[in-house]
Amino acid sequence: MPEEDKGSSTRGIRRARQLCVDQVLGDLCMGDYEQAHFRINECLEGLQDHDEIMALLELKNIVVRLRLKGEDQRRIGPTRKSDALPHGFTLEMLDVVQKVLRCRNHYEVLRVSHHATYSEVKRAYHKLALRLHPDKNRSPGAEQAFRRISEAADCLTDCQKRIEYNISTAVGYCNREEYEDYLGSHEEDQIAASRKPYQAANQRMPQRQSLYQTEQLVIGMVAALIFLFVTMHYIAAPPAYSFTPTRTHSIRRVSQTNQIAYFMSPKSLEKYSEQQLAKLEIEIEEVYISDLKQKCKQERSLRETLLLRARQGNNQKLLQHVSQMPTPACQALLELGKSGHNPLQLENRSPGEPHK
Template sequence: MEGNRDEAEKCINIASKAIEAGDKEKALKFLKKAEKLFPTPRAKALLEALTRNGSSAANGVHRRRPAEDGGAHAAKERTESSAESSKVFTQEQVEGVQRIKRCKDYYEVLGVTKEASEDELKKAYRKLALKFHPDKNHAPGATDAFKKIGNAYAVLSNPTKRRQYDLTGSEEPSGPGHSHGGGGGGGGGFDFHRGFEADITPEDLFNMFFGGGFPSSSAQSFTNGRTSYSHHADYRQERTEERGDGGFSMFIQLMPIVVLILVSILSQMMVSPPPYSLYSRPSTGQTVKRQTENLQVDYYVTRDFKSEYKAAALQQIEKSVEEDYVTNVRNTCWKERQTKTDLLYAAKVYRDDRMRKKAELMTMENCKELDRLNNLFRGG
């Protein structure tokens, strides 16, 4: 039975699209099929609403007037049929949705510049998310606009993804099979679901910011390209049930990791600590400072070090100390150079003198130390 859940979900999605298109018979057919495959509260609610109120009431979809109606009808508030109440939207909301659809990149979606700070991104997202949330904005395509806004913020608020997007993101014509969720007629053509897809659903992102959706939602459903949502209570209930059913399965899957962690801890407890440290460590008693004879590298040992290690062993220990030290200096120098290179590149791309000056003022201490060590090796 559980194996039919995905197929049932697909049937519900097809039925939802049929409802939007006004095809009541097709919607009934796929909803009944979904109920046979795997009964869910969503399918049941849609069936009841469809049977009781007709195709336009099943998910609060407003049938758009033909283009022949002209601007006079478009300027008026239009009514959506709902299972519980009548919902309206304004011409301003319609124009806002069309603007989002025409946007060609994530910065344009949020209405910010490429230099926007994290606070500016948050402020822009908060304003747009409240304005286009499907429970508040019932204009045709508002759901797709809401998804674009969430996806744009999820990418740009992640420093790594934002950097990748700035380097490779661009306007791309949508090809067959690559059109974005609500793309349809609006024109921009940018594929918002290819290459830079959010790691969190628009609804979950909204709830993180505002602590939940609007309480007015009843039987509305929408998709984010991968997951379909019924009203908030049903969705949370299904998620809770899934987590409850999969608890034991999750525990079984995590068992190997837990065993590995325990084995690692036990092995560390059984292995004696190294006789030296490059830094003072009071927790292990390595607080006595010494210096290697060859490269004059500082290291720390315990108070009993002299009595435990003789001349031959001491020579080998100091060799290990110097090898560890050189390795650390080399790695840190590489990081310093990489950081300076990144700053100079960013300064060039964004024409930012502040970043350029910051890069030029870097002291590169570890690289200087690496040069000193190299001179010692050459001299030796």
């Protein structure tokens, strides 16, 4: 065989092996270890170069270890025979990457609801960014996952982008790019359809099927318009009450049962009858007390954690600090229980905590 043919053949084999390695890394990012194992076995067939065989076997060993999932805290990698996995990582790092890359839309990526506020989206982004930043997470696919959460946060924190994204996903598309591609291809299909040659009757699309597709498109557009209307109404509608005074909620009121202060706007107050106000106050007290209970649980959990840490480390200074730590939410619940008609029960009282 001529030297040029041998060289081109060698380059072709190396390109094929590199493509195989890239595909295996893609499977690892998605958590498809079975497919990664199958690809490596395929690539090993017919290989004669000792270094390439050892590199693939090393990668195969990592895939097997990942399939066992018994090394959450131990570092996996890096590979020494190849540059496929240049950095070590743990299963916990890879698990975060896989969860993000498997998601179908921005809301799943950030793990927030479709009604999440700006601050909720930001908190979810920062929480994931701490675990996916390239300086923290060195697993395969971490950079791609970090870019994806950044794109999701950029879209969902921009009101206009979020509305457009919601419209595009409402008619069945995963992201804005796919929606624009669909519009472009749909126009091309219409132009091509006007130039189609004559077709026999038995080869034409039945009229009922064509009408069905048109109906589906119309239904999708109507659903998108309804979703847009509801979204705009949700964004524009001010809340009926507030627990803190604001520019719009300036009238202070106190609930009848538990004496909870809240604020309403003059216009909203005019619209409510006495019966409606009584129902509203029931809702206000339920929301207020539920929020206090949640904060009280958090205060108790923090206190118990610090107590355990102080006792394990025999840290008297920390123990003294924890014993004097205030719990304002729990204290507020106790005061409500004393003054209200129905005494409030505090769940999950810490062992040894005195009754006030």
